Amino acid sequence: MNNNALLKTVGTLRHGAERLWLKFRNCRTRFRERIIDNKDGMGTIEVIMIIAVLVALALIFRNFIGDVSAKIFNKIQEKTDTAVESL
Structure with missing residues (x-):
């Protein structure tokens, strides 16, 4: 070359x-x-994806969420019962 x-x-x-x-x-x-x-800004697909993730997390942790909320409401019930009894 x-x-x-x-x-x-x-x-x-x-x-x-x-x-x-x-x-x-x-x-x-x-x-x-x-x-x-x-x-x-956010489009429809992004909003649907966020909602889907939140629903999936709620389904995965539904027992835990139920137990925690039951404990919280039981505590509230106990406190209100003691407050009413003290009147």
Whole structure:
């Protein structure tokens, strides 16, 4: 391979690398504009996902939640009974 052909090949590779870098930079900019800088607010899908997670957590911990709330209401009942008896 002579010098001119080698320089042409190197120039082509360099040009290709520059084009690839520009595509990457444009893709990164579009991603930032669409996802990171998006200030449109919450959409329907996000609200549905949050509700689904909350329902799943409530189903998983339903026995624990029931026990804790029963203890709290029993304490309230005991305190009100003592307050009424002291009158």
